[in-house]
Amino acid sequence: MKSPNLIYDTDNNVILDKVDVTGYVCGEFVEFSTSYIYENRGGNDVEAVFTFPIPETAVLSGFEANIGGRTIKTTIESKEEAEKICDKLKEESSNFLLEEINANDFKISIGKIISGETIKLKISYIEELEYEEKSLKLTIPQIVEPINIENSKNLMNENDYKCYLNLLVEPFNEVEFESSTHDIAVEKGDGYIYKIYFNKTEYLDRDLVIYITEKELEETTGMIYENPKDNSNILYLRFMPDIEEEEENLVHEYEFLVDISSSMEGEKLLQAKNALQICLRSLNDKDTFNIVAMGDTLHYFNEGGKVLYNEENLILASKFIDNLQCEDDALIFEGIKHGLKDDHKGKENTILLFTDDIVDDEKEILDYVEKVCENSRIFPFGIDASVNTYFINKLARITYGKAEYINDNNKIEDTILNQFNRIRGLQVTDIKLDFGDMNVEKTYPRTIEYMYDEEPFSIFAKVRGKAEGVVTLTGMVGERRVQRRVSLNNLELEENANVIEKVWYKKRCDSIEQRIRFERSEVYNSMKNKLIELSKKIGVLTSKTSFILIEEVYDPVLNTAFKKFLPVNIKYEESDNIDDFCGVYYRNSLNKDFSEATRKEMMRILASYQFASGAFSDSILDTSEDKILYTAKSIIGFTEGKEEINIYKNLLNKGLSYIVYALNDEIENYSETTIIACYLAFNQSLKRIIIKNDKKSWAKKWNETFEKELIKRNIDINKAETILKSSIENEKLEDNTLKGLIDHLVLK
Structure with a gap:
């Protein structure tokens, strides 16, 4: 994980004086606020820049700066409005500039810090924690000491600052905490409330990693957050299905469709080859498969159709993959037609399609798939930012598959393997939720197409009036009917609804962001306006909004304060993040130290x-x-x-x-x-x-x-x-x- 960083010029001594990390963990979500205090102890003024990343699963929810008596905060506007404001400010001179490099990296040009001056910066963000081996992993990034760009060696001693940690954790059930990076202390309060702080003097010279593990991982659990102001409740329910397998393993038929057009040249094709090698090794006995490379023509691993998965065919398929070369074009439509050619015979086919191409004949393809496909499912993988997201999402939606996207921070192998594990695993389909007599206004997600075995799935619902009784989830696993129940009477009633309310609205934003990709014209504009409205309401960034900086300027003559806009530069650039590995390997030769x-x-x-x-x-x-x-x-x-x-x-x-x-x-x-x-x-x-x-x-x-x-x-x-x-x-x-x-x- 990248680290917050203050960079300044001239041979001076800017020091980090204090770091204060506070956080509130609610189930699988956390809101962090981290304050940094820096001081210029040198004899001259300096120009400084502060960079800060946030985790991939996080969204920025606030920024505040106090510099030389100036207080600067953020507000949210639509991207169009933000650009208009910034255009008006271009002629004005301002030392302070917030730059949004990409969705998870920000840079603040602080301007001049005069000798002896102290500045305070505060960053807030909401993060959805990820599971690792049934434990939630909470990470607070390390802090890099201020860096003098004219002198690579800082004048201050390392770790010569005060560092405080104060986390309030509210899990579903009784939990245990473990950190191999720092010495932490845990205090248990009433019910399932925990306070975490440093047990001794510690520093964030390395990532702070804390694993939160439930002593008993329940299939169904949740929380209720009460909002007496408007007589409403937010239900936060978590399902983690543990489904018994049938005695006989299901036999699957796979079709791997690979784009080998010229735009896949280089690293993307190499990553795709490695991912295919691993996918093949996830097949089981009696499975059948074929590989189709979509170039200027279709290139088949086996011209006669799918082959049985065995040692001989695995070796031959591996050689076929290694020998793939890019061509000018990619016959995506022809490849999809090939994958669906036996669908009318009632054969279920699992199609994995990965491409970075922009599809020109999208309507013709989608109409064909919607007409022909009855038994097969397509799992498309969109690679690179230029991919046609509308086409990719619609293709998955009409075949009851699931779309995934590859970006700079997410290697293609990881994405495909996670998806492939879902395909191989047991699935709950035809899911219905019954809230009994409760007055449910909205739920997120609105509809549930699939749940996967042993994968946590969260559901949010806003209930007007009392939240009591039982929530019942029913679905099908193959031909079997399954049912899971959550008794709300057994759940904790929480009073602090601040974080979960933000999460509720963020999830609503996520839902709109997913659905807006499928729409055009008036429906698209209506959903976009709603997304902007919700984003401004909770102060959380979305793809359609941007931060605007506001400084309150006091006028002593009029005895009042005026709000003054400061510029924000939204310049999406290539991330300079360097991963731990290149992800480019050949099977034929290890060739590695x-x-x-x-x-x-x-x-x-x-x-x-x-x-x-x-x-x-x-x-x-x-x-x-x-x-x-x-x-x-x-x-x-x-x-x-x-x-x-x-x-x-x-x-x-x-x-x-x-x-x-x-x-x-x-x-x-x-x-x-x-x-x-x-x-x-x-x-x-x-x-x-x-x-x-x-x-x-x-x-x-x-x-x-x-x-x-x-x-x-x-x-x-x-x-x-x-x-x-x-x-x-x-x-x-x-x-x-x-x-x-x-x-x-x-x-x-």
């Missing part, structure tokens, strides 16, 4: 080296024990870090199944190192909760089997990890081989 690679980079490469059987191996000629050992160590490498590994969940479960299959109940015939690796693989997989509930007893049984075998061989299981890593360290670590990659990942 793994000692310098990050864990995320190594996991991405390793994921593309799994065979259809589930084994991690670079050669079908490896011995059975080599494959078991490589697979077990690969699973250890994936599971022992703190990285998000949900996108690899299916691959890792296949690896565990392969180990059991390959052992063939002859565990006593394998080496000590192999058994230790198998034990650690199962043990850590259970700890990281990557195994579904209905398979946990199976995994625990094998974990116990490996443990008993180690005890039988007089091996201390508490030293198993140390023994394995020592055996790796005693060998020469290799580069450019799969074995070397796996060993580096285990030791990293």
